[in-house]
Amino acid sequence: MTDRRTYIDIHILQTVPPSNLNRDDAGSPKQAVYGGARRARVSSQAWKRATRKAFKDELGIPADQLGTRTKRVSTLLASRLAERTGLDGEAATRLSNALLTHDLDIKPGKKAAESAYLLFFGRAQLDAIVDLVADRATELTALADDALAKAVADLPIRAQLTVKHPIDVALFGRMVADIPSLNVDAATQVAHALSVHPVEIEFDYYTAVDDEKTPEEDAGAAMIGTVEFTSATLYRFATLDVQHLARNLDQDPEATVAALRAFLRAFVTSMPTGHQNTFAHRTVPSVVSYVVRGDQPVNLVSAFESPIRSRDGIAAKAAVRLAEELNRTSTVWGLTPLAVASVYDPASAAVASSRNGPEADPASAVQAFGAARSLDDAIDATIAAVRPRLDGSTTPR
Incomplete structure (x- = not known):
């Protein structure tokens, strides 16, 4: 597999109605100042979690092919040991703790059955650990604590968590500060989503009525409150290092393509x-x-450093800005894409161009984004452009 650099940048414009997608510690929609204007913001962590869930919820990928982020690694391992070997719960838990404590030195947390930190791993990786002891689990659990620790001392427990990563661990990485050898560098970077225009925080005053009150009783609400919200057209960006993803997936081209398709x-x-x-x-x-x-990933958020201010729609104007910025990165900086595949409405982009004045090029969107495609077609075209670079052959510009 070739080591040449290959990146897939994902640029998205998405309009959301009144909402509070991602709130801060006070319950307000998250915000950021950019280009001198206050913008709506959705943190990268929030969208990465939503993406991880979408692998299972929307794409139908079996849970055993995905990772889980939990403090209950010992509990999950004990459950798998009991299922495979027939050990009772107490014996399985004791063996699980012995396996994890020796080679991984996973420190206990404040609550029973929890570790001190979240660990992101694949369920299949736990099964690989079970494979190491399944045929002698009963024999091991019959040993005293010291003898059990000695018996499992040479087992490569840690090694099972450093290979055969599931898609989401390979994509988003893993950091374990106390055990650096378990760290997995992420193959993808996700930016905070920002509105392309200024926003104001608004308040929804709501009431709740007690259905069991009689007409003769107090007619007032049983509960009142407020919730803050914004509405926004958001620019979202992520980039994926294809070769890095391949390394995280043990240089398996088919697994890499499957992971790419799932993430896209x-x-x-x-x-x-x-x-x-x-x-x-x-x-x-x-x-x-x-x-x-x-060559390198390119975040096109500079297209919106000057916020869009409009009373007759924002999304189409934002599409023109995005297209012009994509063209500019090629003509000015020489960062010419190897391939572009896009989902958009050329007609609305052309109308927005005409409203932006004579200096706007109505064809800029088509020039930058290429022919409009369906989402499935755009994903297929992107995979087709990337696959030869995984196989080591040449991808035409």
Whole structure:
């Protein structure tokens, strides 16, 4: 497999209605100042979690092919030991603790059955640990504590967590400060989503009525409160290092392609769930552009450093700005993409161009984004552009 650099940048414009996708410690929608204007913000962590969930919820990938982030690694391992070997719960827990304590030195947490920190790992990796002791589990649990620790001392427990990473661990990485050898460098970077225009925080004053009150009783509400919200057209960006992902997946081209396909769809279709029952905010993007590069990732947020101010729609104008910035990175900086595959409406982008004045080029969107495609077609085209670079052959510019 080739070591040449290959990146897939994902650029998304997505409009959400009144919502509170991602709130701060005071319950307010997260914000940031950019270009001298206050913007709506959704943290990268919030969208990465939504993306991880989308692998299972939207793509149908079996849970045993995915990772889990938990403090209960010992409990999960004990459950698998009991299932495979027939050990009772107490014996399985004792063997699990012995395996994890010796080679991994996973420190206990404040609560029973929990470690001191979250560990992100694959369920199949736990099964690989079980494989090491399954045929002699009963024999091991019959030993005294000191003898058990000595008996498992030479087992490569740690090694099972450093290979055969599931898609989400390979993509998003893992950091274990106390055990650096377990760290996995992420293959993807996700930016905080920002609104392309200024926003103001608004307040929804709500009341709840007691259904069992009689007309003769106090007619007032049983509960009152407020919830803060914004509405915004967001620019979302992520980039994926294809070769790094391949290394995290043990240089398996087919596993790498499967992971790429899963991420390209899940990142686009996922949505953070903050206050979702209150606002029903789930929308689909107005623009999705996959840009394959062989030089470096390029975040195009500079297109919106000057905030868009409009009374007749923002999304189409944002698409023109994004297209112009993508073109500018090629003409000015020489960062020409290897391939571009996009989902957008050329007609609305052309109308927005005409409204931006004579200096705007109505064809800029088509020039930058290429022919408009369906999401499935755009993903297929992106995979087709990347696959030869995994196989070591030449990808035409």
